[in-house]
Amino acid sequence: MNISDAASSVDSARTRGARTGRPYDHSSDEQILAITLDLLAERDYERVTLDEVALRTGKPKSTLYRRWATKEDLVLAAIRAAGRPPExxxxxxxxxxxxxxxxxxxxxxxxxxxxxxxxxxxxxxxxxxxxxxxxxxxxxxxxxxxxxxxxxxxxxxxxxxxxxxxxxxxxxxxxxxxxxxxxxxxxxxxxxxxxxxxxxxxxxxxxxxxxxxx
Amino acid sequence: MNISDAASSVDSARTRGARTGRPYDHSSDEQILAITLDLLAERDYERVTLDEVALRTGKPKSTLYRRWATKEDLVLAAIRAAGRPPExxxxxxxxxxxxxxxxxxxxxxxxxxxxxxxxxxxxxxxxxxxxxxxxxxxxxxxxxxxxxxxxxxxxxxxxxxxxxxxxxxxxxxxxxxxxxxxxxxxxxxxxxxxxxxxxxxxxxxxxxxxxxxx
DNA sequence: CATTTACGCTACCGAGTAGTATCGTAAGTC
DNA sequence: GACTTACGATACTACTCGGTAGCGTAAATG
Missing domain, CATH: 1.10.357.10 (Tetracycline Repressor, domain 2)
Structure with a gap:
């Protein structure tokens, strides 16, 4: 995976344009990213563990990994979701x-x-x-x-x-x-x-x- | 172990005043501490591993642990051995x-x-x-x-x-x-x-x- | 109701690393 | 030479943590 799409989600039917099946739960994305950023505010990147993210969000790790391929991706997404500094x-x-x-x-x-x-x-x-x-x-x-x-x-x-x-x-x-x-x-x-x-x-x-x- | 003696060496016959037996090899202490500081200049504290110190010094880990009880002690000793900034x-x-x-x-x-x-x-x-x-x-x-x-x-x-x-x-x-x-x-x-x-x-x-x- | 897709749960794997245990040996003292 | 203490080598334990696997279920579509 290269840097430009490092924050993109894992490949799934959703990204392939499928129309049936249980819908992707975007609302929980925000919560996960917010909590990831919380953790990052508390500790180093290295001490931010996915187990802890899973614990605080109440989501199992498997769900996290269905959306972001790696820890790096998750953190990257959290940063991006936080928005850029004011212009x-x-x-x-x-x-x-x-x-x-x-x-x-x-x-x-x-x-x-x-x-x-x-x-x-x-x-x-x-x-x-x-x-x-x-x-x-x-x-x-x-x-x-x-x-x-x-x-x-x-x-x-x-x-x-x-x-x-x-x-x-x-x-x-x-x-x-x-x-x-x-x-x-x-x-x-x-x-x-x-x-x-x-x-x-x-x-x-x-x-x-x-x-x-x- | 409290902070004040955190850099002291592990308790041993040497520190108990014994007079016989193979002598404590102080010269290798310096080498170990110097290499520890080298490593600390290359990476974070957390990424300084005792396995790496052992590798570079050629000393087995057991020897390191005979002198410093924990990694923290070793790093502390390395800092102290480096001397204080000029007065x-x-x-x-x-x-x-x-x-x-x-x-x-x-x-x-x-x-x-x-x-x-x-x-x-x-x-x-x-x-x-x-x-x-x-x-x-x-x-x-x-x-x-x-x-x-x-x-x-x-x-x-x-x-x-x-x-x-x-x-x-x-x-x-x-x-x-x-x-x-x-x-x-x-x-x-x-x-x-x-x-x-x-x-x-x-x-x-x-x-x-x-x-x-x- | 059949099908499809995501979710929740749990157990697991594999790598890295602090710290331990053991055992034979080298280097001293008396 | 007997004794004592440190050293070298190696194997091992315990734990953390990123990432995976598998299975049953919930929520959508047609």
């Missing part, structure tokens, strides 16, 4: 970079800031296990998310809030918030609170752009 | 914060910058596996390392290079370099080169302190 178009211009950044942090993509962070942590651990997953996570989760920050930073330059002299630093600065928060989570174990994000924004990102918060 | 006293004052920071990055603690980074990555993954390891890694590896950055930053304020207005940001800024580099490594997969560290220092840390590199 720039959907991000209102709050007038200040600080407000823009906070809006991204406070967004409910992947549930909540904390859940999002936990999922990120669970996924980055998969980097060393599954090459296919690594690629997909990068292209569909990490990269689009960092892209938001990058574009918000450029937008701040465009509207004259930030000096264009800093344009070259933006690719690095766009990584600061994700890097600092995952690092805090994984090396600290402490809960990452909102004031931590605020400190990173004010004392690192905005300070590096020579913006001072009043 | 501030040992860090010469290069006159500029930039030079000081680069000196830390270029230091050979844990072998080389790249190896150090890989070991960090291998260890942080253990955070979710072993609570005891988490505590030790934090207190003996992560925290002393970040402490270096913290003190270099304060030193820059003391000698007047950096405005004292930034004192409050230093705890956050001290995390920037470790956070950015481990994030780069784990989420990217690309090799982290020296110019990346330079970019982080110049465009993030020094910029946030309103220092510009000539």
């Amino acid at each position: 720039l178009d959907e991000l209102p211009d709050h007038g200040t970079l600080r407000a823009d950044l906070l809006a991204v942090i406070d967004s409910s993509w992947l549930g909540s800031p904390r859940r999002r962070l936990n999922i990120f942590a669970g996924l980055t651990s998969a980097t060393r296990s599954s090459p296919a997953l690594t690629v997909v996570v990068r292209s569909e989760v990490t990269e689009p998310y960092v892209e938001i920050y990058r574009r918000l930073l450029y937008r701040a330059i465009e509207r004259g809030e930030v000096s264009a002299n800093f344009a070259a630093s933006i690719p690095v600065l766009a990584d600061v918030i994700p890097a600092m928060s995952t690092h805090r989570l994984s090396s600290g174990g402490e809960h990452v609170q909102r004031d931590f994000f605020v400190a990173v924004i004010d004392d690192v990102v905005l300070a590096a752009l020579h913006l001072t918060v009043e | 501030l006293d040992e860090l010469p004052d290069h006159g500029t914060l930039r030079a000081d920071l680069l000196a830390v990055i270029d230091s050979s603690w844990l072998g080389s910058p790249r190896r150090r980074l890989n070991i960090f990555a291998g260890l942080t993954s253990a955070t979710r596996s072993s609570p005891a390891l988490t505590v030790v890694v934090r207190s003996e590896v992560t925290e002393p390392y970040v402490e270096i950055y913290r003190r270099l930053l304060y030193r820059a304020i003391e000698r007047g290079e950096v405005s004292a207005n930034f004192a409050a940001s230093i705890p956050v800024l001290a995390d920037v370099i470790p956070a950015m580099s481990t994030h780069r490594l784990s989420s990217g997969g690309e090799h982290v080169q020296r110019d990346f560290f330079v970019a982080v220092i110049d465009d993030v840390v020094l910029a946030a302190l309103h220092l510009t590199v000539e």
Whole structure:
């Protein structure tokens, strides 16, 4: 199986266009994928077991394997079902970079800031296990998310809030918030609170752009 | 076994003060610990197997278990044997914060910058596996390392290079370099080169302190 | 009601890996 | 040389976990 269809379901009569027989139960798919994502928010990819998914969903493993060929497929599907991060178009211009950044942090993509962070942590651990997953996570989760920050930073330059002299630093600065928060989570174990994000924004990102918060 | 003696060797006649019999072969200890650390630089804690350590050292597993009661103990001992990060006293004052920071990055603690980074990555993954390891890694590896950055930053304020207005940001800024580099490594997969560290220092840390590199 | 397809259940397989047991042997001490 | 202790080699146990097999049943169609 190649990467492009890695999240597709197992071949079955349903995908072959049959019309009779017991119908495929799509509603339980959502539940399974949601619980898979829950688990991924709790632990590493490697510690997410199908036995546990089966237990929590109340579905037997055989049902899971009828829909997704491998654990990798299931997790991939769960990620995709969670939706992509918001696009720039959907991000209102709050007038200040600080407000823009906070809006991204406070967004409910992947549930909540904390859940999002936990999922990120669970996924980055998969980097060393599954090459296919690594690629997909990068292209569909990490990269689009960092892209938001990058574009918000450029937008701040465009509207004259930030000096264009800093344009070259933006690719690095766009990584600061994700890097600092995952690092805090994984090396600290402490809960990452909102004031931590605020400190990173004010004392690192905005300070590096020579913006001072009043 | 509690945490404080978690890295001690297995109880044996040697530790009971016996005087006869074949002597304990300390020299092979070093080799085993070094190879364990090598493995930890290559993969997660969980993927470091004692079978692999046995294979690479040429020692049977039984020998390993005669010296360290568990895998956790072995890894702990390997970390401790690697030595602690340099103390501030040992860090010469290069006159500029930039030079000081680069000196830390270029230091050979844990072998080389790249190896150090890989070991960090291998260890942080253990955070979710072993609570005891988490505590030790934090207190003996992560925290002393970040402490270096913290003190270099304060030193820059003391000698007047950096405005004292930034004192409050230093705890956050001290995390920037470790956070950015481990994030780069784990989420990217690309090799982290020296110019990346330079970019982080110049465009993030020094910029946030309103220092510009000539 | 016959047919078709998916589901629920349970038992199982196979690989990987932490940790154990045993037994003969090497390297010391008295 | 007797005794003591560690080492080398190998086999084994116990457990986890991804994935499979088989069988009876539920839910749809015609």
